[in-house]
Every structure is written in C-alpha cells, then in structure tokens.
Amino acid sequence: MILRSVVGKLWLTIIILVSLVLILLSLFLNQQVEKTYVQDQQISLSKLADVVQRKLNSSEVDTANYVANTIAIAKQFNTHVVVIDQKGKVLPILSTIEESVPKELVQKANLSHILAGNKTVAVGRIPSTESYLTSPFQKNDVFLVGVPYKKANKIVGAILLYQTKDQLSVADIKHWIFYSALIGIALTTVFAFFLSTRITQPLIQMQKAAEKMALGQFSTRVRVRPHERDEIADLAITFNRMARQLEESINLLSHEKEQLTSILRSMVDGVLTISASGKVIVTNPPAEKLLSLYEFPHSRLLPPPLESAFRQVLEEEQEYQGDITEQGRTWAVVMTPLYARDQVRGAVAVLRDVTDERLLDKFRKDFVANVSHELRTPLAMLQGYSEALLDEIAETPEVRHEIAQVINDESQRMGRLVSQLLDLARMEAGYIDIEPNFINLHTFIQRVCRKFANLAEEQKVTLSSDLQEPIPEVFWDADKVEQILTNLIGNAIRHTPENGNVTVEVYWRDEGVYLDVVDTGTGIPEEDLPFVFERFYKADKARKRNNSSGTGLGLSIVKHLVKAHDGEATVRSKVGEGTTFSVRLPVEVQLEDDEELIG
Structure with a gap:
C-alpha cells in the first residue's frame, strides 16, 4: 500500500538515491584510502629500509648501537626491524633481538631474492603458530620490506622491516566510512520521511476535503499555515477558492431549485x-x-x-x-x-384540469339549447294563435275563448319557466334565504297533499300520506320544504299512469327526518339516475305524458333547497315498478343569528 501513495514513492526515491550515492562514495573512499594510505606506508617503509641498509652497510657506524636505536625508534611507530643471516636466523648484532624468525615471514620476504641483492616489498597475512608473531600479526595483513645486509661489500643477510594494517588503522578508517554511510542512510530515511510527509500532508488534506465535498459537504476547507507560502500552499489556497466558489454556486443552484420547486408546487x-x-x-x-x-x-x-x-x-x-x-x-x-x-x-x-370548464361550457350550451327548446313551443303557439285572432279566423266566441285560453296557458307556462330559471340562478349563485320555524309535520303534510287532490283526481291517481310515529316537531323553512314536496309530488303524479298510486311517507331515524315520495310509475332507467337532479334533464321520454307541463328544472331546484337545509336527496327506481325520491333533513336547521345565506 505504501508504494501506491505519494509519501511512499517520494520517501523510497530519496532513500534509494541517497543510499546509492553513499554506497558509491564509501567504495570510492575505501579504494582511495587503500590506495593512498597503504602506498604511502609502503613507500615510507621502503625508504626507511634503504636508510637502515645504508647505515648498517657503512663501516663508520656502530652497528649494535644503530640497530638498537633504530629498533627503539621504529617501535614508537609500530614498526619492527629484524636482521637475519642467509639461513633465516637472527644475527646477534643486538642482545635484545629475537633469537628466531618464523619461516613464514622469511618465505614472505623471499630471502633468496633479497640475498641476490634485490629489494622485496610484500603485503599479506602471515599465519603462524609460533609465539613470535602476536595475534595482530596473525589476524591482519602485514607490510613487509626486505633489503640485503652487506658487510665488507658482501651480502651476509637481510634487513626486514614490517608492520600490520591494523596498526596503520586502515580497517578503522574503512569501518568509520561504512558506519558513516549507515548513519547517513538512517538520517536520510528520517529526513526523507519527514520531508515527504510535510510535502504530501497538504495533498492528503486536499484529498480528504475532496472526498467530503463529493459527499455534499461543500463547506470543507484545507488549512493553510500563514508562514508557509510555497507551491503546495498556493495549490491549497486555489483549492479553497475553488471550494468556496463551488459552494456559492451549489447554494445558488439549490436556492433556484427550491424556488422552482415552490413555484411548481404552487x-x-x-x-x-x-x-x-x-x-x-x-x-x-x-x-x-x-x-x-x-x-x-x-x-x-x-x-x-x-x-x-x-x-x-x-x-x-x-x-x-x-x-x-x-x-x-x-x-x-x-x-x-x-x-x-x-x-x-x-x-x-x-x-x-379543464373538466369544470368543459362541463360549464357543456352546461351553458345545454342550458341555451334547453331554454330555447322550452321557449320555442309556447312562443310558436302564442304567435300562431295570435295570428289567428288577427286574421279573424275564429268566427265564434267559443273559438276565440279557446284561443285566448291557450294563449293564457302558454303565457303562464313561460312565466313559470322564467320564474324557475331566476330561482335556480339565485340558488346556484348561493343565495337562498332560509327562515326556519317550528312545524307540525302531521298538519303540514296533510295540507300539501290536499293541494294536489284535484290534480290526482284528474289524472286518476291515488294520492295518500303515511306518517310513521313518532314524528318530532321540526325546525324548517316551511315554504322551501313545501316547494320541495310540490315539485316531487307534482312530478310523481304526472309520471304515474292511471289507477297508479303516489304515497308521501314520513319517518324519523337517528340521523334525521325522511320525506319519501313513492310512485308506481314506469320508473327511470338505471343509467339516467345519476343525472335526474341536473337542470333540464329528462330521463325516459315515456315518463312524459302529453299534457305534462314540466320544465326540467324542478328536481334541480329540489337539490339546492335540500342542500340549503343541510340535507340529502336521493332517488331509487326500477323500470316498470316505480320510483322513490327520498329527502333526508335534519330535525333542526343550524343557523347563525337566526338568518343565514346558504349555498
């Protein structure tokens, strides 16, 4: 996972680069130390051997004292001086000198080569089990220089000078170079991690801020330190500016969306x-x-x-x-x-939704057509009979009286139509004056039925009333209720055939007083029942008798008058069996200040 992050990549890149540089530098320094320091020591040791050889080969020098002084001085520089004969034995030129030299050292010095008058320079480890060579000589490489030892211009032995690398501290120098490289890599690791973290921390913050903004938290901002104004800080400032503008745009769009939603909903x-x-x-x-x-x-x-x-x-x-x-x-x-x-x-x-408009338009057209139809017939009759009078077609007083009677009947019919239209218009506009009083239903129903006694007798229809006890005293507008019963009873008588029955039933239930007008007429088709209370609507044309003077407005007036009393009007009918108009009215009409306009 760390290699997929910017921190890991940057940290790893710095570590690899610095480590590579330090390793190459360490190798180069080791090589230079090995080359420079060792070569210098070899040259110095070789020069010292030449000086010792020259002095010992000189007859003017006290050999014993010179060798003793040389060995004492050389030891101060961790250098050993040995003089051996041709057999590899130490020459007794100084009593303190070692009595024997390991054969490995002699072999390393290549004694035969020295005895031939040549100088030997050698570097290498000389392992030996003899006590002559101490542990440092056994564990470390040895620098060795051998020169011929002459006496009276005759080579009688060899002068050996040697010292170890450990004594020269070359290994220590290499170790310190290696340790310095490791410390450098460790410090670089810490520094690289710190640097990469400092560099990538704002990027991580911007990533988290972007994720929050993706979740809808547009108020998120990246923290920028005032004293840090580098490229990353500029990027963070630009990011905050973008976030602020985005938040303003989102808020503006949200506000406009809310306005649009409110407008759409309203x-x-x-x-x-x-x-x-x-x-x-x-x-x-x-x-x-x-x-x-x-x-x-x-x-x-x-x-x-x-x-x-x-x-x-x-x-x-x-x-x-x-x-x-x-x-x-x-x-x-x-x-x-x-x-x-x-x-x-x-x-x-x-x-x-233009349903009401279309219905109103349909009602308007139907209203104009129905009124025109209802007025056309009486107007035509008035015009025809009046022309007969003007043309003196009626010769006898009886004919003139009959014509005048027809004109009077049609005039009254037109008057009733106009009056009902005016009443219906006021009712549909919401103006119905209700003036309730206490009514005794027994007296009231009998009076209304007596008003239709002659019409029922003419139509040969039996009209009766049926009041089911108990009947409470009611608080109604007597004139309006009488108008309701007048329209219902008149329609029932007109649409009931001879020898039929029309009954006014009155009964009381918990929800109100019911006034049912039941006839034994031909009935109303089921598909016409929902429309019988519409103005000018006439259902089965067979229900209209030739002498019917109905205008098609009576049941519509009934509906409005019943509604004004907070009641309900319904109809039940079956073709061939008769029709029942049922009116339910509350016992008392609820009014405010004893007078109210109800629509």
Whole structure:
C-alpha cells in the first residue's frame, strides 16, 4: 500500500538515491584510502629500509648501537626491524633481538631474492603458530620490506622491516566510512520521511476535503499555515477558492431549485418534464394527480395519451396542443420540446384540469339549447294563435275563448319557466334565504297533499300520506320544504299512469327526518339516475305524458333547497315498478343569528 501513495514513492526515491550515492562514495573512499594510505606506508617503509641498509652497510657506524636505536625508534611507530643471516636466523648484532624468525615471514620476504641483492616489498597475512608473531600479526595483513645486509661489500643477510594494517588503522578508517554511510542512510530515511510527509500532508488534506465535498459537504476547507507560502500552499489556497466558489454556486443552484420547486408546487397547472427516453423526470402535485389515474403512478412511465403526443413532439420538433380524457376528467395539454444545444433532449408538458370548464361550457350550451327548446313551443303557439285572432279566423266566441285560453296557458307556462330559471340562478349563485320555524309535520303534510287532490283526481291517481310515529316537531323553512314536496309530488303524479298510486311517507331515524315520495310509475332507467337532479334533464321520454307541463328544472331546484337545509336527496327506481325520491333533513336547521345565506 505504501508504494501506491505519494509519501511512499517520494520517501523510497530519496532513500534509494541517497543510499546509492553513499554506497558509491564509501567504495570510492575505501579504494582511495587503500590506495593512498597503504602506498604511502609502503613507500615510507621502503625508504626507511634503504636508510637502515645504508647505515648498517657503512663501516663508520656502530652497528649494535644503530640497530638498537633504530629498533627503539621504529617501535614508537609500530614498526619492527629484524636482521637475519642467509639461513633465516637472527644475527646477534643486538642482545635484545629475537633469537628466531618464523619461516613464514622469511618465505614472505623471499630471502633468496633479497640475498641476490634485490629489494622485496610484500603485503599479506602471515599465519603462524609460533609465539613470535602476536595475534595482530596473525589476524591482519602485514607490510613487509626486505633489503640485503652487506658487510665488507658482501651480502651476509637481510634487513626486514614490517608492520600490520591494523596498526596503520586502515580497517578503522574503512569501518568509520561504512558506519558513516549507515548513519547517513538512517538520517536520510528520517529526513526523507519527514520531508515527504510535510510535502504530501497538504495533498492528503486536499484529498480528504475532496472526498467530503463529493459527499455534499461543500463547506470543507484545507488549512493553510500563514508562514508557509510555497507551491503546495498556493495549490491549497486555489483549492479553497475553488471550494468556496463551488459552494456559492451549489447554494445558488439549490436556492433556484427550491424556488422552482415552490413555484411548481404552487402552480394550479400540472407540469411534467420528460426525458428523451420517455420517462418522467420532474412532476408537481397536479401532474401527480393525473399520473395517479393510471396503474403505474410510481413507475415514472409516461401515460399512453401523453406518450403519443410526446412522440409527435420529438418527431416534428413542434409544440403540441390538445385534450386528453381519463376517468371522467379532461386535461388540456401543451407540450414543448426541450433542446440541449441543437438536439431535442426531451419535452416539458403543461397540463390543466379543464373538466369544470368543459362541463360549464357543456352546461351553458345545454342550458341555451334547453331554454330555447322550452321557449320555442309556447312562443310558436302564442304567435300562431295570435295570428289567428288577427286574421279573424275564429268566427265564434267559443273559438276565440279557446284561443285566448291557450294563449293564457302558454303565457303562464313561460312565466313559470322564467320564474324557475331566476330561482335556480339565485340558488346556484348561493343565495337562498332560509327562515326556519317550528312545524307540525302531521298538519303540514296533510295540507300539501290536499293541494294536489284535484290534480290526482284528474289524472286518476291515488294520492295518500303515511306518517310513521313518532314524528318530532321540526325546525324548517316551511315554504322551501313545501316547494320541495310540490315539485316531487307534482312530478310523481304526472309520471304515474292511471289507477297508479303516489304515497308521501314520513319517518324519523337517528340521523334525521325522511320525506319519501313513492310512485308506481314506469320508473327511470338505471343509467339516467345519476343525472335526474341536473337542470333540464329528462330521463325516459315515456315518463312524459302529453299534457305534462314540466320544465326540467324542478328536481334541480329540489337539490339546492335540500342542500340549503343541510340535507340529502336521493332517488331509487326500477323500470316498470316505480320510483322513490327520498329527502333526508335534519330535525333542526343550524343557523347563525337566526338568518343565514346558504349555498
């Protein structure tokens, strides 16, 4: 692992370079010491041998005293002087001199070569078991110089001068060079590690800071010492500047993203951002509402109605506008391509729920058509009969009276239609004045039923009431409830065939008082039941009798009046068996300050 780090590589490089330099330097110094010091010692020893030879060969010198003085002086410099005869025996020229010399030393000196009048210079180890050579001579190499010993110009022996390398401290010098190299390598190791650590510490800090920034901690900074302004410190300062700018940019982007998210969430329109592959990337709550209508609301797949529009936008690279309908809801779609430079990278779709607008538009058209239809017939009859009167087609008073009666009936019908339209408009606008009073339901129901007695008798329909005890005293607006029952009972009588029955049932349950109008008419088809309380809606045309004067507004008025009393109106019907309109009203209408506008 250390070789993979900058610290390890830098440390190892410095160690290798310094170690290599120190090793080469040590080898060079050893060689120079060996070459220079040893050669100098050999030359010095050789010169000393020449001087000793010259003095001993001179007849003017006291040989015994000179040799004694020479040996004494030489010992001060760790040098030994020996004079041997031709057989290798020590000459008794000095009583203190050794009596014998090891044959190994004589062999090393090459006595025959010396006796031939030549000088011998030798270097090497002289192992011997004799006591003459002490341990240093046995363990270390020996410098040896031999010269002929002459007496009366005749060679009678040899003068040997020798000393050991240990005595010359050459090995110590080499050892100190080696130890110095080791100490240098050790110090270099510590220094290199310290240097590499100091150099790479800011890099490690920047690495850790980058890792934290990669995890989203953009406030991370690298510490820079003020007194350290080198290249690495400049790099750390630049890194901190980059981190600060990046943090500002991220905060700005985050702020803009939050603003965009808030705007998207507060929009009434749905917004979808779609990738080039057709996957939904960004949505807001209204768009999620559309996606939730499909089986895969969380798969981020584009719904089929939008997918075809999306493919069209990608192929044509033009804006798409249209409507889609799903589960009774209508959405207006505007889809625009998104570009990345010159290529389309997706699309953005704006969706608006226009269900209510489309329904209002449909209601407006239906309202105009229905009002036109309802007014066309009486207007045509008024115009026709009035023209008959003007053209004096009616010759007898009876005919004129009949025409006048028709004109009066149609005028009243138009008046009722206009009055109901005005009432319905006020109710839909939220203006219904509720003035409740305590009502005795027995008296109230009987009075309402008596009002329809003549109409029931004319239609040959049996009208009755059924009040199930106990019936509490209620707190309702009598006029509004009477209007509710009037519309329901009138419709029931008109749509009940001869010999049929219409019954007003009143009963009390825990949740309120129920007013049910039950008839034995032809019934309403099941598919028409959800729409019977809509204005101008007429279900089975077979339920309309020829003399029916209904406007199609009565049940819509009933719905609004019941809602104003905090009640509920429902219908149950089966074709061929009859219809039941059920109205549930609370026992007491809750009002504030005894008067309230309810919508």
